[in-house]
Amino acid sequence: MKTKLILFATLALGLFACTSKPEIKTFKVNVNLANADGQTVYLQKDGQTLDSAVIENWDAVFNTPICDDNEMYGLMLKGWRRPFSFFTDNVDVTLEGDAQNPNAIVVKGSESQARLDAFTQSYNDLEAKLEADSTMAQADKDEVLKMHCFDYVWENPTDPVAHYVMYRYKWAFGPCELRTMIDNIHHADSTLSTANLKLAEEYVEKQERVQAGQPIIDFTQNDPDGNPVTLSQLAESKLLLVDFWASWCPDCRKANPDVVAAYQKYHEQGFDVLGVSFDTNKEAWLAAIEKDGLTWTQVSDLQGWNNAAGALYAIAFIPQNALIKDGMIVARNLEGEELMEEIGRQLEK
Numbered sequence: 001m002k003t004k005l006i007l008f009a010t011l012a013l014g015l016f017a018c019t020s021k022p023e024i025k026t027f028k029v030n031v032n033l034a035n036a037d038g039q040t041v042y043l044q045k046d047g048q049t050l051d052s053a054v055i056e057n058w059d060a061v062f063n064t065p066i067c068d069d070n071e072m073y074g075l076m077l078k079g080w081r082r083p084f085s086f087f088t089d090n091v092d093v094t095l096e097g098d099a100q101n102p103n104a105i106v107v108k109g110s111e112s113q114a115r116l117d118a119f120t121q122s123y124n125d126l127e128a129k130l131e132a133d134s135t136m137a138q139a140d141k142d143e144v145l146k147m148h149c150f151d152y153v154w155e156n157p158t159d160p161v162a163h164y165v166m167y168r169y170k171w172a173f174g175p176c177e178l179r180t181m182i183d184n185i186h187h188a189d190s191t192l193s194t195a196n197l198k199l200a201e202e203y204v205e206k207q208e209r210v211q212a213g214q215p216i217i218d219f220t221q222n223d224p225d226g227n228p229v230t231l232s233q234l235a236e237s238k239l240l241l242v243d244f245w246a247s248w249c250p251d252c253r254k255a256n257p258d259v260v261a262a263y264q265k266y267h268e269q270g271f272d273v274l275g276v277s278f279d280t281n282k283e284a285w286l287a288a289i290e291k292d293g294l295t296w297t298q299v300s301d302l303q304g305w306n307n308a309a310g311a312l313y314a315i316a317f318i319p320q321n322a323l324i325k326d327g328m329i330v331a332r333n334l335e336g337e338e339l340m341e342e343i344g345r346q347l348e349k
Contacts, residue, residue, distance in 0.1 A: 028092040029062040029073070031055065036077060036099035044074035044083055046195055066090045071195045072164060077102070082305060085168075087112035087161070115161045119152055146172040153181045157188035163196040170203055171317040175211065178204040206314035210322065214329050219309040221276065221299035224286055229299045231274065231309075235324055239271045239346050241339075242322045244315050246278040246304075247288035252319040256292040258336055263296060266343050272296060278318055280304040 031041055036055045043051045043062045050073075053060040064073075067090065074083030077099055084102045086095065089110045097105035107113045126148055130141040149169045156162035166181055173181075182201060185192060210217065220230040234240060243259055245252035263273050277300035279285035289298055301308055307315070313322060323331040323342060331342050 025066045026063045027066060027088065027090055029064055029075075029088065030092070030094040031060040031062070031075065032058050032094065032096045033060075033077075033105075034058055034098045034100075039077055039099070042076040042083075044076055045071065049076075064088070069194065071160065075102075075105075085164070086110070087116060087164075089113075112161050115159070116164065119161070119165060123148060142172070150177065150181065154184055157185045158192060160194045160196065163194045163200065167196040167200045167203070170200060175204050175208045178207070203314060203316070206312075210313045210329060210332070212329050212331050216322075216324050216327055216329060217312045219312055221301050221309055223297060223299050224282070224289075229274070229297055232327065234272070234274055234297060235327070237270075239266075239323070239325050239343065241271070241273045241334075241343075242313075242324065243273055243275050244278065244307075244310055244313070244318050244320045245275060246318055247281075247284045248279070249318050253288070253292065255319045255335060256294065258339060260293055262339055262343055265340070266347060269347050271343055271347065274299065276300065276307065276309050277302075278304055278307050278310060278315075 029043060031053075033041070033055060037058065039055050040052050041055055041060050042049050043053075043064065045067075050064065051062050053062060072085050072087055074085050075095060076083040080102055084095075084105050086093070086105075086107045087110045089112050091109055093107055093109035093113070095105055095107050107117070123145065127145060130136065130144060133141075146169075149165055149172060153162045153166045163185070166178070170178065178200060182197070182204065185197060216231060216235070218230065218232045220228050223229050231240075231242065241259070241262070245256070247253075259273060263271065273294075273296040275289075275294055275296060275298040277285050277298060279288075279300055280302050282300075282302060285298075285300060285302075288294075299309075313320075319335075320333050322329050323334060323346065325346055330346060334342050
């Protein structure tokens with residue numbers, strides 16, 4: 001009898017344990033997108049897909065578990081180059097817009113998102129004002145915009161929104177400037193460890209690894225015919241420009257004539273180019289190669305911004321390039337006359 005009572009009590013405790021499991025608290029991400037009916041929309045966090053839903057009558061809803069941190073989420077549709085990033089503050093939010101214009105999506109309900117929207121508007125207003133000033137050099141305009149971002153991060157070191165701004169505009173800064181902002185954040189609160197702060201720290205470490213004076217990081221990617229091309233083998237006994245570009249990038253296409261001119265002038269003297277494309281569409285990639293007269297070796301893994309070689313070289317914008325000689329990076333991001341002069345100087349050594 002005693003054994004039966006113990007067994008009954010054990011079963012009762014087990015049943016109580018199963019039925020008393022704490023309820024998972026959630027918030028809603030409401031999606032309202034025109035021109036997206038029938039498409040699958042993906043909710044992402046930290047680069048991972050959390051959930052998916054089919055948009056019907058413009059609408060889809062995600063019931064999302066509340067997280068301990070206030071980090072960003074991403075919304076992704078097929079055809080977008082990158083996810084649309086947004087804050088939620090672990091409260092119900094609504095995303096409204098047009099699937100054909102993801103940059104114009106409006107997020108309602110998050111105070112953090114409201115702060116980000118305010119910063120973005122101030123950046124856009126300043127950019128428009130600078131563009132209207134015909135007396136200022138473009139380099140000076142870029143410096144003003146860069147300092148606008150720097151000041152925001154510096155003045156709001158503990159705000160996750162500022163950490164996102166730092167990572168979002170990381171392409172504008174050199175390693176030293178990024179280190180300065182990161183150190184200021186840690187000085188304000190040494191316990192902070194947001195996702196975007198971690199990403200910025202990882203990015204600056206990679207950026208420092210591929211500056212002039214550093215040895216090359218080797219990689220292999222396929223050419224348009226599917227033949228593997230290894231950087232170190234192609235660069236052997238020559239001066240090589242590794243040119244990161246894409247067919248869909250207007251600035252890349254504008255820069256291509258300068259690379260063509262350099263190749264035609266110096267190729268016979270030992271200069272070569274390796275094009276690394278951030279394309280996803282092979283036909284568009286090949287058409288741009290032919291149209292722009294890019295007669296040197298071209299490679300791509302057709303993964304767009306996820307290009308593996310681009311990740312190794314901390315490529316956050318294109319066009320970018322790295323001039324390499326004897327297994328070392330000798331210069332970064334040369335253009336125009338500067339590109340011509342540096343190639344000539346290196347070949348004379």
